[in-house]
Amino acid sequence: MITVEKCTEHLAGMVRIPTVSNAELAKMDFSKFQQLHDYLRVSYPLIHQKLKLEIIGRAGLLYSWKGTGKSDQLPLVLIAHQDVVPEGDLSLWKYPPYEGVVAEGKLWGRGTTDCKCNMMSILEAVEHLLETGFQPGYDLYIGFGYNEEVMGGEGPAAGLIVDTLRDRGVKPGCVIDECGGVSKGNRMGYEGMIASIVVAEKGYSDFELYVEHKGGHSSVPPKDSAMKLLAQAIIAVEENQFPYRITESVKANVEASARLSDDEKSLLLRDVEGNWDKLLPIIEQDPYLSALFHTTTAITMASGSEQANILPQRASVIINCRALEGDTLEVIQEHFEDIVPQGVKVRLVKGGNPPRASKLHSHGYDLIQSICEENYPGIVTIPGYMLGGTDSRYYSDICENVYRFGSFLSEGNWGPAHAANECIPVDILTTGPEFFVKFITRY
Numbered sequence: 189m190i191t192v193e194k195c196t197e198h199l200a201g202m203v204r205i206p207t208v209s210n211a212e213l214a215k216m217d218f219s220k221f222q223q224l225h226d227y228l229r230v231s232y233p234l235i236h237q238k239l240k241l242e243i244i245g246r247a248g249l250l251y252s253w254k255g256t257g258k259s260d261q262l263p264l265v266l267i268a269h270q271d272v273v274p275e276g277d278l279s280l281w282k283y284p285p286y287e288g289v290v291a292e293g294k295l296w297g298r299g300t301t302d303c304k305c306n307m308m309s310i311l312e313a314v315e316h317l318l319e320t321g322f323q324p325g326y327d328l329y330i331g332f333g334y335n336e337e338v339m340g341g342e343g344p345a346a347g348l349i350v351d352t353l354r355d356r357g358v359k360p361g362c363v364i365d366e367c368g369g370v371s372k373g374n375r376m377g378y379e380g381m382i383a384s385i386v387v388a389e390k391g392y393s394d395f396e397l398y399v400e401h402k403g404g405h406s407s408v409p410p411k412d413s414a415m416k417l418l419a420q421a422i423i424a425v426e427e428n429q430f431p432y433r434i435t436e437s438v439k440a441n442v443e444a445s446a447r448l449s450d451d452e453k454s455l456l457l458r459d460v461e462g463n464w465d466k467l468l469p470i471i472e473q474d475p476y477l478s479a480l481f482h483t484t485t486a487i488t489m490a491s492g493s494e495q496a497n498i499l500p501q502r503a504s505v506i507i508n509c510r511a512l513e514g515d516t517l518e519v520i521q522e523h524f525e526d527i528v529p530q531g532v533k534v535r536l537v538k539g540g541n542p543p544r545a546s547k548l549h550s551h552g553y554d555l556i557q558s559i560c561e562e563n564y565p566g567i568v569t570i571p572g573y574m575l576g577g578t579d580s581r582y583y584s585d586i587c588e589n590v591y592r593f594g595s596f597l598s599e600g601n602w603g604p605a606h607a608a609n610e611c612i613p614v615d616i617l618t619t620g621p622e623f624f625v626k627f628i629t630r631y
């Protein structure tokens with residue numbers, strides 16, 4: 189049985205184990221992940237009896253539930269991440285971040301919303317289905333990585349899980365991950381309910397622009413210093429933005445969202461192609477729209493010499509890029525090389541190509557939509573688009589239908605992810621597992 193009490197207890201139990209990730213593997217405490225795995229084993233006994241469990245990489249979890257073979261559907265993969273971001277300034281927390289406190293109708297703590305609730309949601313649903321004797325006709329996999337919050341760190345766990353599936357010839361028909369979900373009365377000035385099924389996300393990459401120089405004493409500065417060249421490069425990047433353009437997933441997202449309001453801008457956004465000339469100046473002025481319609485380049489870090497009276501031998505800036513589909517790492521690198529002054533070199537620090545956008549309609553997408561319509565009559569479905577990134581991007585390599593759909597109902601009263609006072613109302617905790625019970629049984 190799926191009950192508020194059980195969902196709350198299990199999520200609180202997970203939150204009490206601080207599975208904080210770090211970009212440096214050596215700085216991660218994997219004993220905490222071990223503790224979490226032990227906790228899951230006790231909390232979800234049937235899953236651990238009936239499903240095959242493998243540890244992937246240092247602490248990745250891959251559960252396999254063999255189907256009866258009676259369904260023609262390709263395998264279903266449900267994913268989330270075990271890791272959380274650090275708690276930050278403890279004094280800002282109303283309740284301690286790792287005690288799983290229930291107060292004011294909410295469960296408080298790091299990971300309650302991002303995204304141990306998604307782990308709970310999936311596990312609760314599968315445990316319940318096992319209790320009822322259900323077995324899927326298709327193969328079902330559950331994958332939980334351990335370094336989503338640090339962009340995969342020194343080796344993305346989600347990538348390792350995808351490699352494992354690929355090596356075994358598993359071709360998923362649908363993947364469901366965190367983000368998106370059902371919201372009520374708090375989005376874009378629209379009072380009704382919205383189901384956001386996120387179909388695409390931007391690509392993440394960091395490039396370094398650097399200048400190497402002979403350095404020396406600052407009392408005898410050269411005519412063209414490293415910093416001068418670098419400054420020219422920075423200005424060139426700012427003045428040569430990637431062009432604005434329309435991609436299918438952004439267009440679908442923006443047009444569907446625009447139908448929820450009727451202000452002047454929304455009316456134009458309902459037909460992005462038809463109104464492109466009028467929209468361009470609006471997009472340029474609006475940082476959010478701007479980010480949707482082109483590859484962004486944010487200059488975020490700079491370094492020169494170590495001391496005020498030393499000329500730098502190496503001066504550099506980091507540009508964090510968020511790429512639209514089509515702008516590969518090569519395209520971005522060439523763009524920078526074309527515009528920076530001579531003497532400035534360009535180097536990819538890390539990143540990947542933007543993942544392929546998922547189909548706007550498929551068995552999986554349509555099923556999410558129909559369950560939402562059944563659960564919340566009158567709900568509007570929007571194909572979502574994410575400016576940030578999730579573990580989903582690795583799965584896009586092996587599946588055309590990767591959807592970020594968080595399964596819970598949100599009424600705008602969750603505590604913020606990645607900040608102090610992250611919390612989730614307990615009375616909606618069954619909405620996630622109940623969604624997955626329907627999805628798994630009808631897929």
Ligand SMILES: [Zn+2]
Nearest residue numbers: 302303336366
């Ligand atoms: Zn997350």
